[in-house]
Amino acid sequence: MRPVWPILLAVVATGCVGARRETLRGLAVGHFVEAKGDFQDGRALVREIDEIPRGPDDKADKVEVTGPAEDVAADAVRVLGHDFAIDAETTYEGEDKLPRPRFEPRSGDWLRLKARDKGEQHRVRTLRAMPTREQFKVTGEVRSIDPTAATFDVGGIVLPAAQGVGLSPASQAKSDDPLQLFLGEDQKAVPFSVKLTERISLGGQAAGELEWNDEYDLSRANSGDRTKPKFRGRTAGLWLIDDAGSYAMTELAFGRDDTIREQGDTTYTEVLEATRAFVSLNPSSSLQILAGRQDFDEEREWLYDEVLDGVRAVWRQGRCEFEIGHGQGRELFAERNSYEETGVWIANARCWLDPDTRIGAYVLQRTDKTTAGFEPLLAGIRSLAQPRYGLGHWAELGVARGQIGTRRVEGWAFDVGGLWSFDVPLRPTFGAGVAYGSGQRDGADEIGYRQSGLNDNNSKLGGVTSLRYYGELFDPELANIGITTLTASIRPFEGASATLVFHTYRQDVASATTPNTDLRTTPTGRSADLGRELDLVLGYRFGASLTLEVIAARFEPGSAWATDSAAHLLVITSRLSF
Numbered sequence: 001m002r003p004v005w006p007i008l009l010a011v012v013a014t015g016c017v018g019a020r021r022e023t024l025r026g027l028a029v030g031h032f033v034e035a036k037g038d039f040q041d042g043r044a045l046v047r048e049i050d051e052i053p054r055g056p057d058d059k060a061d062k063v064e065v066t067g068p069a070e071d072v073a074a075d076a077v078r079v080l081g082h083d084f085a086i087d088a089e090t091t092y093e094g095e096d097k098l099p100r101p102r103f104e105p106r107s108g109d110w111l112r113l114k115a116r117d118k119g120e121q122h123r124v125r126t127l128r129a130m131p132t133r134e135q136f137k138v139t140g141e142v143r144s145i146d147p148t149a150a151t152f153d154v155g156g157i158v159l160p161a162a163q164g165v166g167l168s169p170a171s172q173a174k175s176d177d178p179l180q181l182f183l184g185e186d187q188k189a190v191p192f193s194v195k196l197t198e199r200i201s202l203g204g205q206a207a208g209e210l211e212w213n214d215e216y217d218l219s220r221a222n223s224g225d226r227t228k229p230k231f232r233g234r235t236a237g238l239w240l241i242d243d244a245g246s247y248a249m250t251e252l253a254f255g256r257d258d259t260i261r262e263q264g265d266t267t268y269t270e271v272l273e274a275t276r277a278f279v280s281l282n283p284s285s286s287l288q289i290l291a292g293r294q295d296f297d298e299e300r301e302w303l304y305d306e307v308l309d310g311v312r313a314v315w316r317q318g319r320c321e322f323e324i325g326h327g328q329g330r331e332l333f334a335e336r337n338s339y340e341e342t343g344v345w346i347a348n349a350r351c352w353l354d355p356d357t358r359i360g361a362y363v364l365q366r367t368d369k370t371t372a373g374f375e376p377l378l379a380g381i382r383s384l385a386q387p388r389y390g391l392g393h394w395a396e397l398g399v400a401r402g403q404i405g406t407r408r409v410e411g412w413a414f415d416v417g418g419l420w421s422f423d424v425p426l427r428p429t430f431g432a433g434v435a436y437g438s439g440q441r442d443g444a445d446e447i448g449y450r451q452s453g454l455n456d457n458n459s460k461l462g463g464v465t466s467l468r469y470y471g472e473l474f475d476p477e478l479a480n481i482g483i484t485t486l487t488a489s490i491r492p493f494e495g496a497s498a499t500l501v502f503h504t505y506r507q508d509v510a511s512a513t514t515p516n517t518d519l520r521t522t523p524t525g526r527s528a529d530l531g532r533e534l535d536l537v538l539g540y541r542f543g544a545s546l547t548l549e550v551i552a553a554r555f556e557p558g559s560a561w562a563t564d565s566a567a568h569l570l571v572i573t574s575r576l577s578f
Contacts, residue, residue, distance in 0.1 A: 023150045023197060024049075025166030031142045032058055035154055036135045037162070044080050046135060052139070052355075054111040060106025061102045061117040063155025067136035069105050076121040077105060077113070077124070078137060082157050084113055085121045093128040106127070115512035117156040120439065131425055136496045164193065179238075179247065179280070182295055185466060190577045191545070192238045201326045204235040207575040214568035217521045218557050224520065225262040231255045234275070244282045251276035274333040275307055294345070296327050296454065299384060300469075302396055303364060304346075308339065312346075320544040341369040344454060345354065356392070357385040364452055366402070371527035376409045376450050377402040389423040392488050394433070400449045411449030413478055417485065419462055427491040434485075435470065439480025439508035442525060448508065450479050462489030465539030465549050472535045473553040473569040477516040481530070482506045499537045505530035507560065519555075519567065529558030547575040 021344065026034075027049060036502075037046040042069070071078040076085050094100045112129040115122040140155025150161045183189045190203035211228040232255035239248045251454040253275040258268040278292030291311045296304045309332075311326030324347050329339030344367070364378040376574055380398030385391075396415040403409060417433020439448035451457075455479070457470045468475050470483055482505070489499040512525035538550040553569040 001208075023163055023165055023442070024145055024152060024162055027142060027145055027152060027167045029142050030165065032140070033142055033167070035138045035152075035155060035159055037159075039332050044160065046159050046165055047135075048164060049161075049167050049500050050522060051167060055461060058141075060143075061107060061155070062115075063117065063122065063138065063140035063157060064112070064114050065128060065136075065138050065157065066112045066133065067110065068132075069107055069109050069111055069176045072107055076245060077111065077127070079111060079113060080138070080157060080159070084115055084124045086124050086127065090124045091126050092440055095125060095131055095550055097128065103129070112166075115155075127231060164410050177456070181251075182297070185297075187466070187575075188295075189383070190234070191237050192236070193578050199240040200238070201238045201240075203238070203578055204233070205575055205577040206234075206465075207232045207573065209571065209573040212568075212570045214570075215565045216343070216567050217563070217566060218519065218561050218565050219521070219563040220565045221563075223263040227260040228258065229260075230257045231273070236276070241279075241281075244280045245288075246279075248279040250274070271335055273330075286316045288316070290325075293330065296325070296346070299386075299458040299459065300396075301458045302382075302451070303362065303378070304344070304452055304479055305456040305458065306339065306454040308344070319353075320349065323348040339454075339572065342453075343367040344373070344452065352419060356387040357383070359383045364451060366454075369466070371405075373403060373405045375403050376400050376405060378452060383418055386502045387421070389421050391418060391420045393418040398449070404447055404450065407444075408446045409448075409450060410446045411479075412439075413437040413449040413451075415478065419487075421462060429487075429489040431461055431487040433469075433487075435478055435481075435483040435485070435509070437478035437481055439511060441509050442511050442513070448480050461487045461499055461501065463499040463539050464491070464541045465537065467499065467537045467548065467551070469501075469503070470502075471505075471533045471553070471555070472537070472551050472571075473518060474503070474505065474531075474533050475516075475557045476505065476514060476520045479515045480508050481514070482508060495542055496540045497538070499535075499539075501535040501537070503533045503535075505532070505558070510560070521561065521563070523560035524562050525560075527559040530560050531558035545577055546551050547573075547577070549573040 024374045031051050034050045036048045037044060040333055065079050067079045069077050069079055069237045076083050077449045092100050092102050110132050112128040112130050113124050114126040115124050132251045138154050138157055138159060142151040143156065150157055152161065190205050191204035192201035194202040196202060209230040217224050232253065236249065236251040236252045236253055241247055254272045256268055256270050258266065259268045274293065276293050278290055278436055280288060280290045282288050284415035293307060293309050296306055296308050298304065307330065309328030309330055310325055310327030312323060314321055324341065326345050328343040329341060330337055331340050345365045347363045348360060351360050352358045356402045361381045362379065366375050368374045373483050378398055378400050380396060383393065383395040385393050394415065399412045400409050413436060415433065415435035417431060419431040421427065421429040437449040440446050457468055458466050459469055460466050461469060469485065470476055470478065484504045485501065487499065487501045489497055491497050507528040507530060510525055512522055514523060514530065533553060533555045535551065535553045540548040551569065551571040555567040557564055
């Protein structure tokens with residue numbers, strides 16, 4: 001890392017510390033929220049407030065509280081300084097969430113209470129025994145707010161808030177809004193904590209990264225290792241235009257990327273560009289229009305995750321939404337990029353079966369004025385379930401047609417898998433998946449399945465940070481390949497995770513090409529066995545301000561390669577946001 005980088009990071013850090021953070025910003029009466037916090041000197045203190053979808057049974061008198069019992073009597077229990085009445089109609093559950101006979105909790109035992117406010121008291125409908133947790137949680141409707149005392153009332157429970165806590169812009173946005181996706185991704189997110197006015201906020205991020213590549217040509221006979229220090233700085237502005245949810249956002253990015261080659265030249269590139277400049281307008285409660293330089297993004301980034309100049313319209317009707325849009329490569333106030341003479345047309349339909357589960361269908365057409373002529377037409381259906389605990393899944397089924405240069409595109413692909421998260425200490429998550437993209441023999445008139453070229457194949461697999469779910473090192477496109485994945489993740493303490501991911505790779509048809517991998521060599525075409533990879537991803541998130549990541553990966557080549565040296569990757573990244 002260059003000597004100037006620590007100085008720049010220190011300057012940004014000083015600005016973060018000095019920035020005024022208004023407590024309970026963005027919170028309003030009527031929000032249905034989940035408030036989480038811990039205990040400081042024995043006093044409960046809310047550290048995070050998130051707006052969550054309101055279910056059909058989530059009335060104003062309903063509240064759910066998870067915390068330690070402070071005092072217990074035959075007809076009442078005190079949690080978070082509030083007394084909850086127990087009567088003959090109260091039901092009881094064990095830690096396994098199954099019904100059990102009435103039991104007497106003791107002071108200090110962690111409980112989850114589902115209660116109703118009956119005016120003079122809260123009556124407990126269900127009392128569940130819980131394992132000891134790191135945070136208490138209160139879920140319900142916001143009834144009142146006292147900014148002077150830094151307290152707010154959730155379902156009749158008055159809670160004190162830590163300095164600077166508020167409803168983040170991510171929580172204010174709809175769950176599928178581009179701003180929500182932007183703020184929910186570690187590499188992009190800034191909390192917009194510098195409040196200029198009631199509606200205008202600033203934020204930024206300083207990021208340093210050190211990447212080491214070892215034997216990316218799979219041969220120890222060549223000296224080709226590389227070290228890549230990188231610095232990125234970003235400053236962004238958010239304007240909440242009206243109470244209907246319209247907003248505008250701008251972002252300027254700057255930085256420098258160095259590549260230090262073993263026994264070779266050291267090169268660098270400098271970056272200064274407008275990375276985002278768009279407006280989101282809500283002319284009605286069901287219609288959203290986005291125009292300008294914006295993120296074309298979706299949760300798994302299997303279709304696309306790229307900043308493009310374009311326009312989109314999203315129409316919401318009940319539990320469904322429909323989206324159409326067009327994006328073109330960045331040209332004005334932008335660094336040179338591979339999308340300048342390319343574009344994309346998209347049409348999406350999504351429906352929510354419940355707050356955690358959605359199904360959808362899409363059509364995507366690439367356009368390309370360059371000599372590459374990369375113009376696939378993609379269509380498919382998908383399903384995604386992301387519950388906090390329990391069994392979730394992803395399922396993608398797509399077909400590809402169109403043209404790449406002089407060759408026709410004709411293929412299909414699928415990606416299916418599941419994640420099971422457990423509500424126990426360490427919050428373990430286990431998952432498995434299988435992905436396949438069809439291929440064709442070398443020299444054929446047709447090409448098999450290809451992804452859009454705008455995809456990142458990046459998501460979370462139970463950890464606090466995102467990862468490349470087809471492999472951090474090999475990182476292939478899903479084309480002429482079958483990939484199996486096994487993953488396990490734990491949360492050793494709040495905000496931290498360790499994720500282990502194992503992949504196997506095999507070509508559909510033995511070929512001398514592997515589209516868009518990070519290796520600097522190609523297979524022989526005499527075997528389909530590409531190899532195996534093991535990734536370890538460590539992540540730590542301290543609120544919305546600090547993210548630390550360590551990625552270690554090893555790719556073991558199969559018989560498809562002429563050489564057999566294993567490749568290694570180590571990446572250490574820190575991000576400081578404000």
